[in-house]
Amino acid sequence: MALIKSIEEFQKWVGVNESASLEAVMGDILLVEDEIISKYLGRNFMAELDQKYNEAPDSLTELEVKLIDKLQQAISNLAQESYLDLNQVQISDGGIHIESTGSRKTAFQWQINNLRKSFLRKGYNGLERALEVLEVNIDATEFATWAESSFATAFHQFFINTAREFSQEYNIYNSRLTYMHLLHILKKAESFFLEPVLGPELFYELKDQIKDRDLLPENKILLEEFIRPALAHLVVSQALAEEGFRLTPDGIELTFGRFDDLNKEKASDSASQLNRKIRNAHQDGQAYLVKLRNYLDAKSSATVYSSYYESPLYQPPGGPKNIVIRNTDPTAKTFRFF
Incomplete structure (x- = not known):
């Protein structure tokens, strides 16, 4: 059936x-x-x-x-x-054959x-x-x-959980296939980039609310205005540096080479243009992280974003800020926060 x-x-x-x-x-x-x-x-x-x-x-x-x-x-x-x-x-007792006639061929x-x-x-x-x-x-x-x-x-465990959500921040044509092959990068980006900014308590508070589908209004703002845009751009910057993805006039997509080594497609962009796009995507993602941290510092209190407010990450408005060091090397694999 x-x-x-x-x-x-x-x-x-x-x-x-x-x-x-x-x-x-x-x-x-x-x-x-x-x-x-x-x-x-x-x-x-x-x-x-x-x-x-x-x-x-x-x-x-x-x-x-x-x-x-x-x-x-x-x-x-x-x-x-x-x-x-x-x-x-065609498979028979005589072996495996292809059909090729005067009017038809493989x-x-x-x-x-x-x-x-x-x-x-x-x-x-x-x-x-x-x-x-x-x-x-x-x-x-x-x-x-x-x-x-x-x-x-099971598929509600990330900050971006659908191809449509990803495409709203960086175009992947709403492709589930492309989204699935970005997941290993998305998982690392959440841990490497988001958790140090949000702090473990707020990070997992958001995760639990997404999984339970009961996101608080103030947390929805974080997700839609800062977290998803940051993640999408940071993931794209890392994906473009890997084989298996290419740039198109509209966005990023999976190359066919990921599935068939006989006919791997090549990115049409020159190396300098590709590196510039990688760098720009990474810098845009980092800029969203800076905006996220500034927003949390400005809005946090004992009742709103309390887990962040009570953490060592919180910096009162007007005081000195922790600075995110931007790594503009398009081939870099690690980034640091200070």
């Missing part, structure tokens, strides 16, 4: 021709549901949704139909990407690679939309199994 049960549902999201059969790709559909989708929704909720969809479709609510639609976008594209290699060959490798990139992007973006449906409607009774599970909080 799967959340896609007809070739028409599959063709809605993947432009395969009329002769394509769902049976050929069903193994990859089930694999994607088991290995990718269930990591975000949980097996219990997936089984519940699958049972209603396949055994009692008339009982599905409007919200469940909307969620399944987004999940089908994700599953179809990710399954087609998974099936792509096998789809290029696509060029660059065409296959572009398709793979497109399927991955569309698939993970569909997953992002599905998670948004769950998040916005977390109190809906039909989503109770998911809301009460650890999966509802």
